[in-house]
Amino acid sequence: MPEVPSDLISSVAIALMMLLLALALLYTVTMYMSSRKRMQQPKPKLLTRIECENHDYDEVRDYMDGDYVGKVIGKCPKCSSPLTITAIYKEIPKTPQQPKT
Amino acid sequence: MNGGGSDWTSILLVVIILTSFLLNFTDLPQKMQLWRWASFIKKRLYILERLELESKERVAKYLGSKFRIENPKKVIEDFMNNYFLIRPVDIEPTDIIKRLKHLLRVRDKAIKLYVDSILKDVDESLKRNAEVVLEIVSAISQVNKIIKHYFQLGLKFSNWVLVMQLALEMPQILRMVQAYHESLEAFTKGLPIGDGAGALVARAFIRSDVKPEVIAEDTELYRVEYKGRKLFIIKARGPGATVGWPGDAVEKVVEMLGGRVSRIITVDAALKLESESTGEVAYGVGAAIGDPGPEKIAIERVATKYSIPLEAVVIKMSEAEAINAMTKDVYEGVRKAIDIVRKIIEEKVGIGENVIIVGIGNTVGIR
Numbered sequence: 001m002p003e004v005p006s007d008l009i010s011s012v013a014i015a016l017m018m019l020l021l022a023l024a025l026l027y028t029v030t031m032y033m034s035s036r037k038r039m040q041q042p043k044p045k046l047l048t049r050i051e052c053e054n055h056d057y058d059e060v061r062d063y064m065d066g067d068y069v070g071k072v073i074g075k076c077p078k079c080s081s082p083l084t085i086t087a088i089y090k091e092i093p094k095t096p097q098q099p100k101t
Numbered sequence: 102m103n104g105g106g107s108d109w110t111s112i113l114l115v116v117i118i119l120t121s122f123l124l125n126f127t128d129l130p131q132k133m134q135l136w137r138w139a140s141f142i143k144k145r146l147y148i149l150e151r152l153e154l155e156s157k158e159r160v161a162k163y164l165g166s167k168f169r170i171e172n173p174k175k176v177i178e179d180f181m182n183n184y185f186l187i188r189p190v191d192i193e194p195t196d197i198i199k200r201l202k203h204l205l206r207v208r209d210k211a212i213k214l215y216v217d218s219i220l221k222d223v224d225e226s227l228k229r230n231a232e233v234v235l236e237i238v239s240a241i242s243q244v245n246k247i248i249k250h251y252f253q254l255g256l257k258f259s260n261w262v263l264v265m266q267l268a269l270e271m272p273q274i275l276r277m278v279q280a281y282h283e284s285l286e287a288f289t290k291g292l293p294i295g296d297g298a299g300a301l302v303a304r305a306f307i308r309s310d311v312k313p314e315v316i317a318e319d320t321e322l323y324r325v326e327y328k329g330r331k332l333f334i335i336k337a338r339g340p341g342a343t344v345g346w347p348g349d350a351v352e353k354v355v356e357m358l359g360g361r362v363s364r365i366i367t368v369d370a371a372l373k374l375e376s377e378s379t380g381e382v383a384y385g386v387g388a389a390i391g392d393p394g395p396e397k398i399a400i401e402r403v404a405t406k407y408s409i410p411l412e413a414v415v416i417k418m419s420e421a422e423a424i425n426a427m428t429k430d431v432y433e434g435v436r437k438a439i440d441i442v443r444k445i446i447e448e449k450v451g452i453g454e455n456v457i458i459v460g461i462g463n464t465v466g467i468r
Contacts, residue, residue: 009109046292046426053308068340069293069301070468072309082309087301088293088466089432 044090051086052076063088135261138268142252145271149245152282156238163234163289167227168220176219180235181242184212202395212236226291226341229319230465233288233342241281248274280421287426288342293466295422295431298438299368299389300467302414303336303460305439313338316353320345327443329452333358335459342465347390348399354457360407363454365400366414366445368438369461370431373417380434381417384441389413390461400459412445414438 046063050073057076072082123129157177164173186208189200216232223231248267255264287294293301306325313321316335323334333354337345347367355362369389373379388400388411404411416434442458450456 009113044426044428047429049432063292065290068291068466068468069304070307070309070339084309086305087427087432087435089427089429091429 042093044092046088046090048085049087049089050083052079052083053081054079057083058086131261132259135256135259135264138261138264139252139256141268142248142264142271145275146245146248146252148275149248149278152278153238153241153245156241156282156285159285159289160234160238163285164231167289168223168231170219177235177238180215181239184208184215184239198395198398201393205393205395224341226339229341229343230288230291233463233465234285237281237285237288241278244274244278277420280424283421284424287424288465291340291342291466292426294424294463295418295427296370296424296462297427297464297467298370298416298418298431298435299462300336300339300460300464301427301432301435302368302416302438302442303334303458304467305435306332306334306442306458317346317349319343320347320350322350322354327446330363330446330450331453331455332446333362333455333457335457336467337460337462337464339464339468340466342463344392344461344463346396347459347461348392348396351400351457351459352403355403355407355409358455360409361455362407362409363450363456364410364412364445365404365457365459366412366442367400367459367461368414368416368442370423371415371417372420372423377417378430379418379422379428380430380432380437382414382434382437382441383417384412384414384445387411387413389415390459410449412449414441414445 047060048063048067049058049060051058054076057078067085067088069085069088071085073085074083075081076083157174160177161173164170164176170176186204189197189204191197212232212235213228216228216235220228220231248271251263251267254260255267284294286292306327307323308325311323311325313323315338316322319338321336321338323332323336325332325334335347335350335354337343337347351365355365365388367387367389369391371383371389371391373381388397388404390397390400400411403409416431416438418428418431418434422428422431446456
């Protein structure tokens with residue numbers, strides 16, 4: 001049986017250990033980055049859409065307690081027909097893109 | 102140093118042979134796998150436990166502050182352990198729909214009685230919201246119980262296949278429970294949810310001065326004129342969280358009109374496939390309604406009886422989006438669906454003809 005030099009075996013063992021350590025480090029960094037990304041996600045904004053029944057006026061404002069779709073909240077500033085809430089939805093604000101260097 | 106290499110080689114060979122023996126001729130790999138999967142499940146069970154606890158606390162706070170209930174935790178516990186439904190016998194399918202419908206209505210009434218007994222002198226829509234809030238906590242607790250049951254069963258009998266299956270399912274289950282937990286916000290505040298997309302489409306055809314008629318329990322009918330066509334719009338009574346009984350309502354309206362209905366258009370939210378995007382709208386034929394059976398069959402039967410074409414319009418979304426506050430993408434889908442319904446009416450319904458539009462789904466936050 002050919003003799004394997006002990007130096008070679010210990011070098012291989014050290015290289016394997018280094019590789020494992022590097023992989024563990026890479027895994028930890030990836031997990032940390034993904035959790036940071038999750039935490040940085042902006043909170044969704046609740047919005048209420050108001051429309052005139054004759055479709056000549058509409059606006060979107062922040063949601064207020066007591067809002068529901070179909071609620072009449074006033075008169076149209078243009079034609080005086082009822083202004084009703086037509087939708088309530090959440091929108092995730094877009095984060096500004098990082099400039100590429 | 103001479104011969105050192107040969108010593109190392111012998112040790113390495115012994116280690117390889119021993120490891121190979123342990124891995125091939127003992128249960129050690131399975132035990133190791135079981136241990137790994139079990140620790141994976143345990144970590145997620147802690148999260149489930151936390152979600153259940155947080156949900157209970159949130160609901161207790163909601164019941165205590167909004168309705169001034171003295172012991173909200175007892176109200177939640179009393180609800181959670183009761184009100185299950187035993188499904189009807191299905192090996193004898195005769196009249197199974199009637200039996201299922203009866204059981205669903207009995208359960209619905211029992212829950213309403215329970216909530217009525219706790220929330221006296223409270224607006225009906227708030228009572229409906231409280232009902233759904235209690236159902237959500239109950240569902241989260243039930244999922245938690247079932248997961249624990251299978252996990253403990255797997256460990257008890259060292260059934261690594263069961264534990265592995267559970268571990269593989271855990272991320273999906275956790276996502277679903279997380280969605281249920283988050284949906285409490287919509288129901289406690291009374292916000293429209295994704296599932297209400299159908300009801301929102303129906304609402305778009307109703308002006309504020311049109312008075313509704315109660316056509317079935319928790320279900321309303323609106324009579325509207327649209328470009329010379331007579332629209333009969335059916336939706337659950339809002340803005341409380343309810344889905345109503347649309348099948349019963351459609352049956353009654355068609356019979357009331359003596360079958361003289363040009364078309365029945367059902368609009369509902371539908372679960373999207375992973376490759377589809379939220380807010381996509383599709384139309385086809387049939388009754389777009391995802392109930393356990395009685396409501397859908399009622400629509401199909403009455404449409405078949407009078408040969409009325411059934412049109413279905415669906416707005417695609419994920420399960421999490423369906424039970425949470427409506428997103429902008431879903432709302433954009435609603436707008437597309439409104440245009441499609443208008444097009445169907447204008448192209449396929451003659452002037453002076455009757456058409457029934459059914460907005461299916463939970464009408465929380467939509468009057």
